Amino acid sequence: MSTQGTLGKDEMAALVARDIPAGSFVNLGIGQPTSVADHLGADQGVVLHTENGMLGMGPRPAAGEEDPELTNAGKQPVTELPGASYFDSAASFAMMRGGHLDVCVLGAFQVSAGGDLANWHTGAPDAIPAVGGAMDLALGARSVFVMMTLFAKDGAPKLVPSCTYPLTGVGCVDRVYTELAVFDLRPEGVVVRETFGTTYDELAARLEVPLLRP
């Protein structure tokens, strides 16, 4: 199958940014979701939350301007935007767990058709597990978006009938952004929202998950 027309990582990030409602309070997970920030328009009025205790997080500072006491969840230096606030970890997680954040964007190893998320542990016996705030965010944010490639390096689909990796949360994912398509996970099933360089029929042939037309 031709891969022409599929989305690059930057285009995926731009697509996620486009779909975040204006004025939302948003948490971007570490790794690829962090790049969504680069595509948010200033007029969108999105306020970024970082789990280590800040609302109103700004971009990476210029070289030489880094402050070791102003970092994001990935421990990278960031900046403070006008209107920012700082708070402790208990308050930060009350925001996340108490349903106060509008959207979170997370990476994933697998997502099931029913919205189960696996993104913290491969289950490999020699792997050192690390969960951070993923379980809290996945259950607590009002909308949970996932950004991932649709297929693993070995070709196996990552949107699956049932996750084989250890779960992060049950039934928590609302939408999945991939290089080939955007999927809405709804009670009635997996809806193909948009496709890129492929078609509904090609996707239906490659995935074991039943798909619904938009």
Added chain:
Amino acid sequence: MTTICADPDEAVADVRDGSTVLVGGFGMAGMPVQLIDALIRQGATDLTVVSNNAGNGDTGLAALLAQGRVRKVVCSFPRQVDSWVFDGLYREGRVELELVPQGNLAERMRAAGAGIGAFFTPTGAGTPLAEGKETREIDGRTHVLEHPIRGDVALIGAHRADRAGNLVYRRTARNFGPVMATAAASVVVQVSEVVEIGDLDPEAVVTPSVFVDKVVAV
């Protein structure tokens, strides 16, 4: 009463072998490095350390781990690009790990500090981290019973203290400091400056003096 200590060694002199030590910081931001260095010199061992991470690079918590003083780490995110000290000890079976979702880590300490016996939360339900734990359906959602985490001692980093022990923090270095200050029998704080009583705006105090036992300027 809060004691203003002359140096970090005096501040950690009472830590006993086998203690549970809450260690502030998110990565190195807020990490009380000088208190940990003093704890290494003091010699307490067989420690259980509760912290968000399991050490970065070779200083702070990583240095304490490297000295073989830690029996168990309770944390949310041990694996990082610079967590080689913990990674090595864990793979050799020389340190035990209790992995806790970060929100549960904060809330379990908050519960300890607020006199709450246990609480139900949906975080972790249906995942390996809830295996063996009591669950209950509340409002149609599975919740998991979580118990408080109490420290014998908390080592935290803040920005400024007054001589009464009131604390203010700086930027994202605040993180686990305020909640850990409520959750340990003895709370030891390193700050960059100790100021006179009256020099901190009472409206701006984040950790009130009642939670603080020892303060040292570093």
